Structures are given as structure tokens and as C-alpha cells.
Amino acid sequence: SQTIHQWPATLVQPVGSPLSLECTVEGTSNPNLYWYRQAAGRGLQLLFYSVGIGQISSEVPQNLSASRPQDRQFILSSKKLLLSDSGFYLCAWGRGTELFFGEGSRLTVL
Amino acid sequence: RKEVEQDPGPFNVPEGATVAFNCTYSNSASQSFFWYRQDCRKEPKLLMSVYSSGNEDGRFTAQLNRASQYISLLIRDSKLSDSATYLCAVNLAPGTASKLTFGTGTRLQVTL
Numbered sequence: 001s002q003t004i005h006q007w008p009a010t011l012v013q014p015v016g017s018p019l020s021l022e023c024t025v026e027g028t029s030n031p032n033l034y035w036y037r038q039a040a041g042r043g044l045q046l047l048f049y050s051v052g053i054g055q056i057s058s059e060v061p062q063n064l065s066a067s068r069p070q071d072r073q074f075i076l077s078s079k080k081l082l083l084s085d086s087g088f089y090l091c092a093w094g095r096g097t098e099l100f101f102g103e104g105s106r107l108t109v110l
Numbered sequence: 111r112k113e114v115e116q117d118p119g120p121f122n123v124p125e126g127a128t129v130a131f132n133c134t135y136s137n138s139a140s141q142s143f144f145w146y147r148q149d150c151r152k153e154p155k156l157l158m159s160v161y162s163s164g165n166e167d168g169r170f171t172a173q174l175n176r177a178s179q180y181i182s183l184l185i186r187d188s189k190l191s192d193s194a195t196y197l198c199a200v201n202l203a204p205g206t207a208s209k210l211t212f213g214t215g216t217r218l219q220v221t222l
Contacts, residue, residue: 032208043114043214044154044197090153094208097142097201101153 002027006091006102013109019064019078021105023091026072032094033074035066036101039087050074081109111136114200116213123220127188131216133198134180142201143181145172147194148215154197157183188220 003026013019025031035047046059048066056066063082067075074091086109091102113136123129135143143160158165160172160181171184181198195215202211 034208036212044212046209046211049209088151092208097208098144098156098159099199099208099210100156104153106151 002031002093002095002100004091004093004100004102006089006105008105009103010106011108013081013107015083015109016080019076019081019085019107021076021089021091021107023074023076023102024072025074025093028072028093028095030071033068034092034094034099035074035076036090036092037087038090044090048076081107083109085109112213113137113202114198114211114213116198116216118214118216120217120219123188123218125188125190125220125222127220128184128186129188129218130182130184131196131198131218132180132182133200133213134178135198135200135202135211136179137200137202138176138179139204140179140200140202141204142210143172143174144199144210145170145181145183146197146199146212148197149194154212157196185218188218190220190222193218193220 006023034049036044050068064078089105092099116133145157146154147157148154164173169186173182195217197215198213199210
């Protein structure tokens with residue numbers, strides 16, 4: 001069966017510091033991968049998606065970037081965090097039209 | 111108008127009650143529809159897909175109304191464990207598999 005892992009689960013970072021969130025999927029090959037963010041009291045916002053190694057589509061202009069160095073690995077990064085980057089970051093993989101989420105990474109920027 | 115819109119609630123219902131949520135979407139060409147359940151501070155989990163003919167899974171029934179561009183979720187015989195936020199999700203742009211747009215969620219609180 002397919003599983004998806006995200007880490008770290010929780011992190012507190014100062015403004016201006018870098019960020020790296022990692023996501024890996026097991027049990028499937030060439031999945032579509034997604035990064036969503038859920039800010040406090042708001043809905044899920046699609047940030048990036050990838051249909052293959054090195055292929056990244058950005059949905060909204062922002063302070064973040066994504067990379068897919070391996071088939072089942074998806075990384076979300078920032079060089080300098082802003083206060084507005086705080087939120088619950090969710091990686092997901094797609095099977096057909098369905099999405100399945102990892103457990104999420106909760107980021108607080110102070 | 112938001113692309114996918116839900117009543118945020120909260121819906122406070124007694125155990126055993128029937129409760130229904132609606133979700134409207136903006137693009138009439140949308141093809142795929144889903145309901146997710148999200149517990150507090152957890153990731154959303156797929157509850158059920160919504161098919162044109164409607165579908166039922168135990169106490170849960172999902173329906174699609176293309177003419178009025180909304181989907182619905184009906185929960186019968188509510189349990190305390192049904193308390194959660196229910197998110198609807200729509201693939202607004204056919205051809206972009208799994209690229210879902212989510213509503214902000216409807217919070218359900220089931221009480222004794």
C-alpha cells in the first residue's frame with residue numbers, strides 16, 4: 001500500500017531563517033505530488049505541484065520554492081522566512097483524481 | 111465569488127441527528143468532486159468521492175447537483191466521533207488530474 005511521510009512535524013523558526021520541509025512517498029512510482037498550505041482559519045491553498053522529477057509548477061507567487069530531486073521525494077524550501085509563511089504545510093500525492101495527504105508540518109515563524 | 115464555497119458553521123447537532131452540508135463551485139466544467147474530513151490539527155482524510163449518480167457509504171451520502179453547481183454531504187444518525195471539519199474539494203480545471211481546490215470547511219460538533 002502507498003504511504004506518505006513528511007518531516008519535521010513541527011518547527012519554530014525566526015524571521016529571515018531558511019526552511020526545508022521534506023516529503024517522501026512509498027509504494028507507488030511517478031506520482032503527482034503537491035504542496036498545500038493551510039493558514040490559521042483559512043482553507044487549503046495549493047502552492048506547488050509536480051508531475052515528475054525536476055518538473056515543478058507554482059500556483060501562487062510567494063517566498064517559497066519546491067524541488068523534486070527524486071521520483072518520490074518532494075521538498076519545500078525558503079531562503080528567508082516571513083511571518084506570513086506560518087501555517088500548516090501538507091504534502092499530498094495523487095492517484096487518478098484523488099489526493100492523499102501526509103501528516104503535515106506545522107510552521108511557526110516568529 | 112469564491113471558486114469553492116462552504117458554510118463555515120459550526121453546526122451543533124445532538125447525537126443521532128441528521129445533518130447536511132452543501133458546497134458550491136464556480137466552474138460548470140468541473141468533473142471531480144470529493145468530501146474530506148479533517149480533525150483538529152490533523153491532515154485532511156478522504157471521506158468519499160462524489161459521483162454524478164450520488165453515492166452512499168454507511169451513514170454518509172454524497173450527491174452532486176450539476177445544474178445548480180453544488181455538492182452535498184448528508185450524515186445520518188450522527189455520532190460523537192463525527193465531530194470534525196468537513197472540506198469539499200473540486201477539480202475546477204479538467205485535465206489537471208488531482209489538482210483540487212478546497213473549500214474552507216464546515217465544522218460539525220456532535221453533542222450528547
